[in-house]
Amino acid sequence: MLLMNNILQVMADVQSLKDDVRQLHTENVDLRRQLFSGNTRGCSGTSQCTESRTPVAFYAYYSNHFTSLSKGSAFVYDTVETNLGNGYNKTSGIFTAPTSGLYAFTWTLHVAGEDVIKSNSHSQYGEMNAVLTQNGAKKGAIVADTEVKYDTGSATGFVLLETNSGDQFQITTEWDGQGDVYSDDTYGRTTFSGFRVS
Incomplete structure (x- = not known):
C-alpha cells in the first residue's frame, strides 16, 4: 500500500511539473513575441503600445x-x-x-x-x-x-x-x-x- 501511495505521489508530481513547463513555455513565447515586435513593455496591442512603437x-x-x-x-x-x-x-x-x-x-x-x-x-x-x-x-x-x-x-x-x-x-x-x-x-x-x- 505504501509503495502504491508513493507511485501515485510521484505521478502527481510529474503531472504538476509538466503543467509548470507548459506555463513557462507559453510565457516564453509571449515574451519572445513582444521582444521581436519591439514591444518590451509588456503591451498586448493597446493603442498606447502601438503609439510607443511608431x-x-x-x-x-x-x-x-x-x-x-x-x-x-x-x-x-x-x-x-x-x-x-x-x-x-x-x-x-x-x-x-x-x-x-x-x-x-x-x-x-x-x-x-x-x-x-x-x-x-x-x-x-x-x-x-x-x-x-x-x-x-x-x-x-x-x-x-x-x-x-x-x-x-x-x-x-x-x-x-x-x-x-x-x-x-x-x-x-x-x-x-x-x-x-x-x-x-x-x-x-x-x-x-x-x-x-x-
Missing part, C-alpha cells in the same frame, strides 16, 4: 543664407526632409512632441562675415547664439563666432530630454547677432532635428 523623428534646415536674427527671434527652418509623426511645423519652427518619451535633439548654426556671402549685413564678423527651449524654458545653447574678419564659424548642440506629449521645442536667439547665418551645400546647413529614443 517612430518620431524630424530634420529641417534653412534653404538659403540670411542676415543674422535680432534678440528674441525664432529660427524657422523652411525645408523639411523628415517629419515622422508630423511634429515639426515649418511655418512656426516649433516641434511639438506627438508622444511622451526620451527625445534627442541637435541643432547646428553657421555664421559668416559680410564678404563671405556678400549680403547686406555690413558686419565683418559673424556671431550669433541659438538656444533650444522646451515649453519656453532654456535647455541648451550654442554660440557660433568667426573671431576673424570675413571668416566663417559654426557650432552644434545636442541634448537628451524627458518629454511629455504636447511639449513644444524651438530654437531662438538671446541676443542680437552679427553678420549672416549661412546654409547651403558649400558652407554647410543650419539645421534642427530630433527623434524619440524610447
Whole structure:
C-alpha cells in the first residue's frame, strides 16, 4: 500500500511539473513575441503600445543664407526632409512632441562675415547664439563666432530630454547677432532635428 501511495505521489508530481513547463513555455513565447515586435513593455496591442512603437523623428534646415536674427527671434527652418509623426511645423519652427518619451535633439548654426556671402549685413564678423527651449524654458545653447574678419564659424548642440506629449521645442536667439547665418551645400546647413529614443 505504501509503495502504491508513493507511485501515485510521484505521478502527481510529474503531472504538476509538466503543467509548470507548459506555463513557462507559453510565457516564453509571449515574451519572445513582444521582444521581436519591439514591444518590451509588456503591451498586448493597446493603442498606447502601438503609439510607443511608431517612430518620431524630424530634420529641417534653412534653404538659403540670411542676415543674422535680432534678440528674441525664432529660427524657422523652411525645408523639411523628415517629419515622422508630423511634429515639426515649418511655418512656426516649433516641434511639438506627438508622444511622451526620451527625445534627442541637435541643432547646428553657421555664421559668416559680410564678404563671405556678400549680403547686406555690413558686419565683418559673424556671431550669433541659438538656444533650444522646451515649453519656453532654456535647455541648451550654442554660440557660433568667426573671431576673424570675413571668416566663417559654426557650432552644434545636442541634448537628451524627458518629454511629455504636447511639449513644444524651438530654437531662438538671446541676443542680437552679427553678420549672416549661412546654409547651403558649400558652407554647410543650419539645421534642427530630433527623434524619440524610447
